[in-house]
Amino acid sequence: MRKSSENLRTVKPSGARETSFFEQVFDVVRQIPKGRVTSYGAVAAALGTKMSARMVGWAMNAAHHVKPRVPAHRVVNRNGLLSGKMHFEYPEQMQELLEKEGIAVLEDQVQDFRKIFWDPAKELF
DNA sequence: CGCCTGACGAAAC
DNA sequence: GGTTTCGCCAGGC
Secondary structure, rough: OOOOOOOOOOOOOOOOOOOOHHHHHHHHHHHOOOOOEHHHHHHHHHHHOOOHHHHHHHHHEEEEEOOOOOOOHHHEOOOEEEEOHHOOOHHHHHHHHHHHHHOOOOEEOOHHHHEEOOOEEEEEO
16 A cells, blocks of 8 residues: 555644655655665655765664654665664664565675565655 | 765766 | 766764
């Protein structure tokens, strides 16, 4: 079920507008199905700013303090490499979480990355 | 207030 | 085909 018509931008009355690029990233990442992965660029592209893939990773930095936990471990770079593993509680956590979901990871690299790749711009949209 | 960095990506060399 | 540079945007110093 892909409710693309979801409230992509929820304005918080607290003045702090979460309509930022970050929140959109969080929203997409949270919708990544279990056992699937996506790339920063794919998320950025889904938002329309494919050129700002770096910002997606930057957004993940803030993902650590957001309420609904963001499955950042399901987001890897376009190589399928766990580039952000070092930013977790501990480097191995990312791989553990992925393997726990049935994703094979060898040497920080997602196996069959292309097969389990989940494109938000395609599946979600 | 300006320069550097950064969980990326694609083009250039 | 591997390495280097630029681009994007926001935040830290």
